Amino acid sequence: MSFCSIDPGARIGSNVRFGHGVRVYGNVEIGDDCQIGDFSVIGHPTVREGSSPLKLGAGANIRSHAVVYEGSEIGPYLETGHHVVIREGAVIGENLRLGNFSDIEGACQIGDFVRMHSYAHVGRGSRIGDFVWLFSLTTLMNDPLPPSHLADPVTIGDMATVCVNAQLMPGVKIGRGTMVAAGAVARGEIPAGVVISGPDGEIAGPIRFVMHMESRTRHPWHRHFADAYPERARSRIAALGAEIDAEAAAVAAL
Amino acid sequence: MSFCSIDPGARIGSNVRFGHGVRVYGNVEIGDDCQIGDFSVIGHPTVREGSSPLKLGAGANIRSHAVVYEGSEIGPYLETGHHVVIREGAVIGENLRLGNFSDIEGACQIGDFVRMHSYAHVGRGSRIGDFVWLFSLTTLMNDPLPPSHLADPVTIGDMATVCVNAQLMPGVKIGRGTMVAAGAVARGEIPAGVVISGPDGEIAGPIRFVMHMESRTRHPWHRHFADAYPERARSRIAALGAEIDAEAAAVAAL
Amino acid sequence: MSFCSIDPGARIGSNVRFGHGVRVYGNVEIGDDCQIGDFSVIGHPTVREGSSPLKLGAGANIRSHAVVYEGSEIGPYLETGHHVVIREGAVIGENLRLGNFSDIEGACQIGDFVRMHSYAHVGRGSRIGDFVWLFSLTTLMNDPLPPSHLADPVTIGDMATVCVNAQLMPGVKIGRGTMVAAGAVARGEIPAGVVISGPDGEIAGPIRFVMHMESRTRHPWHRHFADAYPERARSRIAALGAEIDAEAAAVAAL
Numbered sequence: 001m002s003f004c005s006i007d008p009g010a011r012i013g014s015n016v017r018f019g020h021g022v023r024v025y026g027n028v029e030i031g032d033d034c035q036i037g038d039f040s041v042i043g044h045p046t047v048r049e050g051s052s053p054l055k056l057g058a059g060a061n062i063r064s065h066a067v068v069y070e071g072s073e074i075g076p077y078l079e080t081g082h083h084v085v086i087r088e089g090a091v092i093g094e095n096l097r098l099g100n101f102s103d104i105e106g107a108c109q110i111g112d113f114v115r116m117h118s119y120a121h122v123g124r125g126s127r128i129g130d131f132v133w134l135f136s137l138t139t140l141m142n143d144p145l146p147p148s149h150l151a152d153p154v155t156i157g158d159m160a161t162v163c164v165n166a167q168l169m170p171g172v173k174i175g176r177g178t179m180v181a182a183g184a185v186a187r188g189e190i191p192a193g194v195v196i197s198g199p200d201g202e203i204a205g206p207i208r209f210v211m212h213m214e215s216r217t218r219h220p221w222h223r224h225f226a227d228a229y230p231e232r233a234r235s236r237i238a239a240l241g242a243e244i245d246a247e248a249a250a251v252a253a254l
Numbered sequence: 255m256s257f258c259s260i261d262p263g264a265r266i267g268s269n270v271r272f273g274h275g276v277r278v279y280g281n282v283e284i285g286d287d288c289q290i291g292d293f294s295v296i297g298h299p300t301v302r303e304g305s306s307p308l309k310l311g312a313g314a315n316i317r318s319h320a321v322v323y324e325g326s327e328i329g330p331y332l333e334t335g336h337h338v339v340i341r342e343g344a345v346i347g348e349n350l351r352l353g354n355f356s357d358i359e360g361a362c363q364i365g366d367f368v369r370m371h372s373y374a375h376v377g378r379g380s381r382i383g384d385f386v387w388l389f390s391l392t393t394l395m396n397d398p399l400p401p402s403h404l405a406d407p408v409t410i411g412d413m414a415t416v417c418v419n420a421q422l423m424p425g426v427k428i429g430r431g432t433m434v435a436a437g438a439v440a441r442g443e444i445p446a447g448v449v450i451s452g453p454d455g456e457i458a459g460p461i462r463f464v465m466h467m468e469s470r471t472r473h474p475w476h477r478h479f480a481d482a483y484p485e486r487a488r489s490r491i492a493a494l495g496a497e498i499d500a501e502a503a504a505v506a507a508l
Numbered sequence: 509m510s511f512c513s514i515d516p517g518a519r520i521g522s523n524v525r526f527g528h529g530v531r532v533y534g535n536v537e538i539g540d541d542c543q544i545g546d547f548s549v550i551g552h553p554t555v556r557e558g559s560s561p562l563k564l565g566a567g568a569n570i571r572s573h574a575v576v577y578e579g580s581e582i583g584p585y586l587e588t589g590h591h592v593v594i595r596e597g598a599v600i601g602e603n604l605r606l607g608n609f610s611d612i613e614g615a616c617q618i619g620d621f622v623r624m625h626s627y628a629h630v631g632r633g634s635r636i637g638d639f640v641w642l643f644s645l646t647t648l649m650n651d652p653l654p655p656s657h658l659a660d661p662v663t664i665g666d667m668a669t670v671c672v673n674a675q676l677m678p679g680v681k682i683g684r685g686t687m688v689a690a691g692a693v694a695r696g697e698i699p700a701g702v703v704i705s706g707p708d709g710e711i712a713g714p715i716r717f718v719m720h721m722e723s724r725t726r727h728p729w730h731r732h733f734a735d736a737y738p739e740r741a742r743s744r745i746a747a748l749g750a751e752i753d754a755e756a757a758a759v760a761a762l
Binding site: 257259275277293295298319321337339355357373375391393395398399400401402403404419421423439453 | 510511527528529545546547571572573589590591608609623626627641643644645669671672673690691706707718719720723725727729732733736
C-alpha cells in the first residue's frame with residue numbers, strides 16, 4: 001500500500017489489502033479479507049442514490065483501475081478483471097465475476113455466481129438470475145425508443161448463457177437455462193431451455209441438442225461444468241439444474 | 255487533491271477541483287469550475303499535432319481514469335464517464351457527454367449537446383452535428399480499404415440517433431434526424447428523417463412511424479425528450495427540430 | 509517520474525522512463541529505452557503461470573493505464589494505446605501495436621508487426637501470425653460450447669486482415685492474406701487470399717478483387733501499404749507478400 005487515499009470515514013474489515021494508489025471514499029463498508037487493486041476507486045460518489053453506502057462483501061478481489069460507486073450492495077467473493085465500472089444502486093449476490101472493461105450500470109439486480117467476460121454492458125435496471133453467463137461484448141439494453149425517458153430493462157433467468165456479441169433488446173425476458181448464441185439478437189419473451197440465434201432471435205431448438213461433436217460434450221452446461229464452481233455451489237447447481245431441466249422438458253413438449 | 259502531478263506551465267481557471275493522483279501536463283488551458291477525476295491524464299502529449307494546447311471549457315466534469323490529449327478544443331460543460339480517451343485535434347462543442355470507455359480518435363469535429371454511451375468508437379476525422387446520440391458499441395469507421403492510407407470519415411447530421419452496435423461504414427453520410435437501428439450497418443448517403451436497419455442498411459421507413467406502443471410515444475425524439483436537456487438548449491431543440499421535420503417531410507414526399 | 513512504486517527486484521534497462529504513479533512489480537525485466545505511461549501496472553502477478561518473469565523488449569512505448577502481467581515475453585518496440593490489458597503466458601514478436609482498451613488474454617502467440625485497434629479481444633490461446641491486422645471490436649473466441657472446459661482457439665495466418673466487429677468463432681483457421689470483412693462471422697478452415705463476409709462467413713471472392721474505386725487502390729494491402737511500416741520490415745513484407753500471392757493464386761485456381 002503506497003500513495004493511497006483512504007477516507008477516515010470508510011469502515012474497513014480485517015485483513016484488507018490495498019494496492020498502489022487506491023482511493024477509497026468515506027461512504028463505504030468493506031468486508032474482511034478483500035483485496036483492492038492498484039488505481040481503483042471505491043465508493044465513488046453519486047448524485048442519484050444519495051447517501052446509502054457501498055457494502056462490499058468479504059473476500060472480494062477487485063483488480064486494478066476499477067470504479068465501484070457508493071449505494072450498491074455486493075455479496076461476498078466478488079472477483080473483477082481490470083478497468084471495470086459498477087454503478088450505484090446495484091444489488092449483487094455471491095461471487096460475481098466480471099471480465100475486463102465490464103460496465104454495470106445503475107440499479108441492476110444480479111444473482112449469485114454470475115460470470116461476465118470482457119466488455120459486458122449491463123444497462124440500468126437489468127435483472128439477472130443466478131449462475132448466468134454473459135460473454136464478451138454482450139449488451140443489455142433498456143430504452144425501447146432511444147433516446148427517451150422510457151425504461152424497459154432486460155430480465156435473464158437462472159443458468160442462462162448469453163454468447164459473444166449478443167444483443168438483448170429492451171424488455172426481453174430470457175428463460176432459465178436458455179442460450180443466446182453468438183451475435184444473436186433477442187427480443188420479447190423467450191422460453192426456458194432453448195437456443196436463440198440469428199438477427200431475428202429465432203428458436204433454433206432445445207438446449208439439449210447443443211453438442212460439441214469431437215468431445216461428445218452436450219448441453220445443458222450444468223451437467224458437465226459444475227466443477228468449475230467452488231465446492232459450496234455444487235449442490236445448488238444440481239438442484240437448480242434439475243428444476244430447469246424439468247421446465248425445459250415441459251417447454252419442449254408443447 | 256493528493257498525489258497529483260500538475261505541470262506549472264498549465265493554465266488553470268478558478269475553482270478547479272482535482273481528484274486523487276491526477277496528472278496534468280503543461281500544454282493545457284483549463285476553464286473555471288472544472289472537476290478532474292482520479293487517475294486522469296489531462297493534456298497527454300502527441301507527436302501528431304505539435305504544440306497547440308488542450309483548451310478545456312468551463313464546467314467540465316471528467317470522471318476517473320480519463321485521458322485527454324493536447325491539441326483539442328473542447329466547449330463548456332463536457333461530462334465524461336470513466337476510462338474515456340479523447341485524442342488530439344478534436345473540435346468539440348458545448349456539453350458533450352461521453353459514456354464509459356468511449357474512444358474519440360484524432361481530428362474529429364463534434365457539435366453541441368452530443369451524447370455517447372459506453373464503448374462508442376469515433377474514428378479519426380469523423381464529423382458529428384449537434385444533438386447527436388451514439389449508443390453503446392457504435393463504431394464510426396474511416397478506412398475504406400483496410401489497412402490503407404485512404405481516409406473517408408463518417409458524417410452524422412444534427413439530431414441523428416445511432417443505436418447499439420451499429421456500424422457506420424467509411425464515408426457514410428447520415429441525414430439529420432435519422433435513426434440507425436440497433437445492429438444496423440449504414441453505408442453511402444442516407445436521407446434525413448428515416449430509419450435504417452439491418453445488415454444492408456435499408457430504409458425501413460420515416461422516423462415519424464417509429465413508436466412505442468404501450469406509452470404511445472412517437473419519434474422524432476425532439477418532440478418528447480427536450481426536457482432531458484438543460485434549459486438553455488430547449489429553444490435550439492425546438493427550432494432545429496422544426497427545420498428537420500420539414501426536411502424529413504420533403505424527403506418522404508419524394 | 510513521481511509517486512511510482514518500483515519493486516527493487518525488477519530488472520530495468522537503461523534510459524527507461526516512467527510516467528506518473530506507475531507500479532512495477534518485481535518479476536519483470538524491462539529492456540532499454542522503454543517508456544511506461546502514467547498509472548500503468550507492469551508485471552501484475554498471476555496465479556496461473558507461476559514465476560516466469562515478464563520480459564519486455566527494448567523500445568516499448570506503453571501508454572497510460574495499461575496492465576501487463578508477469579509470465580509473458582514481448583519482443584522489441586511494443587506500442588500500446590491506453591487502458592490495454594496483456595495477460596500472462598503470451599509470446600509476442602516485434603513491434604506489436606495495440607489500440608486503446610485491447611484485451612489480450614493468456615497464453616496467446618502473436619507474431620511480428622501485428623496491429624490491433626480499439627477493443628480488440630484476443631481469447632486465451634489464440635495464435636496470430638506476422639503482419640496481421642485486427643480492427644476495432646474484433647473478437648477471437650475459444651470455447652466451442654460456452655461455458656465449458658473445452659478450448660479451441662483461433663489461428664490467423666500472416667498478413668490476414670480482420671475488420672471491425674468481426675467474430676472469429678472457436679477453432680477457426682484464417683488463411684494467410686485473407687480478409688474477414690466488417691461484421692462477418694468466420695468459422696472453420698478458410699483458405700489464403702480470399703474475402704469472407706456476412707453472418708455465414710461465405711467466401712465473397714479473392715482478395716485481389718477488392719478495390720477502392722475512387723483511388724483505384726487494390727488489395728492485397730502489401731502492394732500499397734508497406735511504407736506504413738518501419739524501414740526494417742519492408743523486405744520481409746515483399747518476400748512474404750510474394751509467397752502469399754502465390755498461395756492465393758493456387759487457391760483461386762482450384
